[in-house]
Amino acid sequence: MTDTRVTITIENGVAEVTLNRADKMNAWDEAMFTQIAAAGERLIDEPDLRAVVLTGAGRAFSAGIDTAMLAGFAGNLDALRSEIVTPPPGQPANRFQRPCTVWADLPVPVIAALHGVTYGAGMQLALGADLRIAAPDTQLSIMEMRWGLIPDMGLTKLLPGLMRADQALELILSARVVAAPEAQALGLVTRLAEHPLEAARALARDIAARSPEAARGAKALVRAAWPGDDSALALEARLQAAIIGSPNQIEAVMAGMQKRPPQFR
Helix, strand or coil: CCCCCEEEEEECCEEEEEECCHHHCCCECHHHHHHHHHHHHHHHCCCCCCEEEEEECCCCCECCECHHHHHHHHHHHHHHHHHHCCCCCCCCCCCCCHHHHHHHHCCCCEEEEECCEEECHHHHHHHHCCEEEECCCCEEECCHHHHCCCCCCCHHHHCCCCCCHHHHHHHHHHCCCEEHHHHHHHCCCCEECCCHHHHHHHHHHHHHCCCHHHHHHHHHHHHHHCCCCHHHHHHHHHHHHHHCCCHHHHHHHHHHHHCCCCCCC
16 A cells, blocks of 8 residues: 555564654654554564564654644644543554554554654654664654654653663753764663664564563563553643644744744744
């Protein structure tokens, strides 16, 4: 299908999930949100699955949210705010959080292979993986502040176990771009590799060759023992619902698209 944003291949117990919007550097539109979440949900119940590799087609893992989608939010803000604070019944994550949090909820280890840019939504997706292998020249950023927003795609669940609160806040507030070696030092990246996809595939094969009960148990152990769970997702949603569509948030988007300094009230 021409509108397939995400592809899945499975071989010998290893699933490879590829963001497939290379012409837009795998920027997220509505279809991308839906299809990434659906891919994760499908793999939760995949029989004999041992490991997952997340990657992006083309020259980037993901450039983050498509600015056209941001502009489109202005059409029905009340409905959007309601949707942000109203997750599906029985789910802690709303539909904007689920594409990132679903990978943490998979029972098997998930490895993200990062290259090019990993920005905003792409960064939060990478945080949903259990391990992140990045090319040395990868550029990473928690970029939402540039659009007058807070990161609201599960970061409260996914980041606390990886880095200190003050370092996380600095990255969120500055929205600065971090080179892969610094990202590794901060805890955003597990390790560097000249060819991250090859390294991720090799690690996934190694995991697949081990006891499946032990591999699943190891992930469950680490996810339970380290900080970061579902408890703050509702706070993340409430804060974002109050911010999105406000005059200053709209000004941040317009200034960014017009490449001019913002004029905040």
